[in-house]
Amino acid sequence: MWGMASQRSRRTKVQRGVVATLSSGALRVRVDAGLDPDTKKRHRLTEIIPSDTPDEDAEADKARIRLVNEVHERRNPKARATVDQLLKRHLGDFGGAWSTEHNYRNLWANHVSPFIGTVKVGELDADILDSLYAELRRCRDHCTGPFTQHRTDHQHECDRRCGPHRCKPLGVSAIRQIHWLLSGAYRRAVRCKWVTTSPIDDAEPPPTPPMPQPPTTAEAARILNEAATSDLDWATLIWLTMTTGARRHELCALRWTDLEVDGEYAVLSITRGISKDADGQWAELGTKTHQQRRVTLDAETAQVLAEHQDRCRYRVAKIGLELAADAFVFSAEPDYGRFLTPGSVTQRYSRMAERLGVETTIHKLRHYSATELIKAGADINTVAGRRGHGGGGTTTLKVYTAFVSEADQRAAGQLQTRMPERDWTHADPVERAKTDPHAPYERIAAAIRTQVLSGALPDGAQVPTVKDLAKEQGASAGTVNRALALLRDWGLVREGGRGRRAIVVRPQQDWFEQAAAEDDAGTPAEAASPSGAIPLDLRLLYLGEEVRRLDANADRTDVEQLNRLLTGAARRYAGGDVAFGDYELEVRRGDSSELVTVFTAL
Structure with missing residues (x-):
């Protein structure tokens, strides 16, 4: 027994780690740390002690002990991976x-x-x-210094987009x-x-901005009205973003089957979003937080969607189809069979905001919805539920908020009182382009219209070729073709036949247009009005439903005048080729709204 104990006490303890002298005189300390889990090779911790270090042997021993302790405490990296x-x-x-x-x-x-x-x-x-x-x-x-920043890495001719790097x-x-x-x-x-x-x-990443920066109510009104002057469908999408706070990819995925009308209110089910799938293709997938929610809409928003659906039905009917029950609410296709992509929505909104001089993004419209609801006193949990936030903090908020109809309806009503006034019910982008053109093709069409009305392009003359117009206006052929299509909508040009240029059609000024022109020049309008003209309340009916109202001084017995009023109003409402047989003009007295007659096109 004593012999065995004595033998154990005399056993030499193995030192872990190796200290070797390099050719430079420095000392290399190396400690084995086991196998690299990635490469399956031996992993060794290494530290170099320079040769000019005072008492380098002692420093090398300290380094060896430190590395051994790291291995024992498992604080050392087990891999050499980058x-x-x-x-x-x-x-x-x-x-x-x-x-x-x-x-x-x-x-x-x-x-x-x-x-x-x-x-x-x-x-x-x-x-x-x-x-x-x-x-x-x-x-x-x-960057490491000044340089010229080009718009592309490929060969190109520099323009205003190329310049000094900032x-x-x-x-x-x-x-x-x-x-x-x-x-x-x-x-x-x-x-x-x-x-x-x-x-x-x-490490600390930069903090998130402390305050959201939604557009002001005045800026929101400018954005809405600007959208309405160019495209009512686009204005509807902006309005829905502001009232629901939905994300852009959720709005792009909306179908008419997601809208449920319940009395005064309507309920919108948001269950999908447009995102790219595993193959990099746009597809209908889940929402960002993978949660479904139901958002109650106020009466005004429900009316906006109803008007939008009527426009969709009318456009689809013009191509001989019927709007599908599950058609997309927003689409660039004639039959509304394909969704918009989120990127296109962002780009269009950014260009519009830049044109207005408003520094904002479409994502900040979500902030607008939330901040206006909070200002109106809406419950925070209800606001979070309407916006689709996944981090509500409680099971009730995450699961049941979308179905708390009473609080959601109260929030919808509060938001309606704080929305900017909607002044685009009867906006007509085709008519607006005559006097307030925005897009390049609208400016080209307005310039040609001026030439036609002034007589520079006489009735029956051939319109210049697309190539000549493109060169003259500095535009592409596609832009010129869109301008010619707009002129056809205005009734100022007609097709010249296959392979022939379009023909100018100079419209005859109606008596009431002449009166307006003379009135602007200082001549009393009444002097130009025909005998028998009285104020009339005119209502344009499409397939029996009222689609537009207008007031005019006209002779209720003059068939030619009424025919011009009907065809002009129908053309302004529908644009392009119009089936006048589908329209009627309800003529009422302006002072009493008494029905005089219902006129159909000749």
Whole structure:
């Protein structure tokens, strides 16, 4: 017994770690840390002690002990992988949406890999991350000096879009997304035992902006009315965004089957969104938070949608079809059979806001809806439910908010009182373009209209060729063709036959147009009015339903006058080729609304 104990006490303890002298005189300390879980090779921790270090032997022994303790406490990195290798593995097994993965890969390639891609996963720390975030806030292009920034990397002729580079910081949202990308990747690294702790927890991404910046009520009214002057369908989409706070991809996915009319109110079910699928193709997928919700609409919004549905039915009927029950609410197709893409909505809204000089985005309309509801005293949980926020904090909010109809109806009524006045019920973009053209094709059409009315282009003359007009106006052939189509809607040109140019049709001025012109010139309008003219209340009927009202001084017994009024009103309402047999003109006295007659086209 004593002999065995004595033998154990004399056993020499094995020292872990090796200190070797290099040819330069420096000391290399190396400690074995086991197998690399990625490469399955031996992983060794190494530290170099320079030759000019005072008492280098003692320093080398301290380094060896420190590395051994790291191995014992499992604080050492188990892999030699770089940040690029970690992100490649992390995104290779990513289970999120295609658009999220695509965005992460772009951020990795453009902003992460150039700076920290070659850094070992175990060497990344909070100081390196803070330096990365500071660089991203300086310049999103990571410039090192002045240079000319071109609009494309391909061969091109420089224009106003090419010029000296101006530093622009990367957005706060993008930097925060980089932080969450690295955070998720390092959580995976900890699970795989590549590292024992994540350095991302010690770094601080830039905070989110403290206050939303929705447009003011005056700006919202300008945006709505500008949209209405160009396209009532577009104005309807803007209105619905402001009242429901729905996301753009949710609005693009709306079908008429999602709208349920319940008495005074209507209920909109938001269950889908337009996003890219695993193949990178646009498709109907789930919402951002993968939750369904029902939003109660106020009476005004329900009326806006009813008017929009009537317009859709009319357009589809013009091509000989019937609007499908599950047709998309917003579409660029004649039969409303395909959805709009979210990107096209954003681009169109941005161009409109820039034209108005309003600094806003379509996403901020969601802020407008929320802030106006809160100002009106709506419950916070109800606001969160209408906006589709997934982080409500309670099971009741997450699951049942969409079905709390009483609170939702109260919120809808509160929002209606704070919405800007809608002044676009009878807006007609075809008529508006005559005096207030916005788009390039409208300006070209208005210029040709002026030439026709002034006599510069006489009745029966041939319109210049598309090629000549494109060269004269500095526009594309497509823009000129759209201008000619608008002129046909105005009744100022007609087709000249196959292979022939369009023919000018100079309209005869109606007696009431002459009276207006003379009145503007200083001549009393009554002097030009025909005998028997009285104020009339005229109502245009399409297939028996009233679609427009107008007032005029006319002779109720003059068939020619009534025919011109009917055809002109129908053409302004429908545009393009009009089936006048589907229209009637209800003629009433202006002073008493007494029905005089119902006139049909000759």
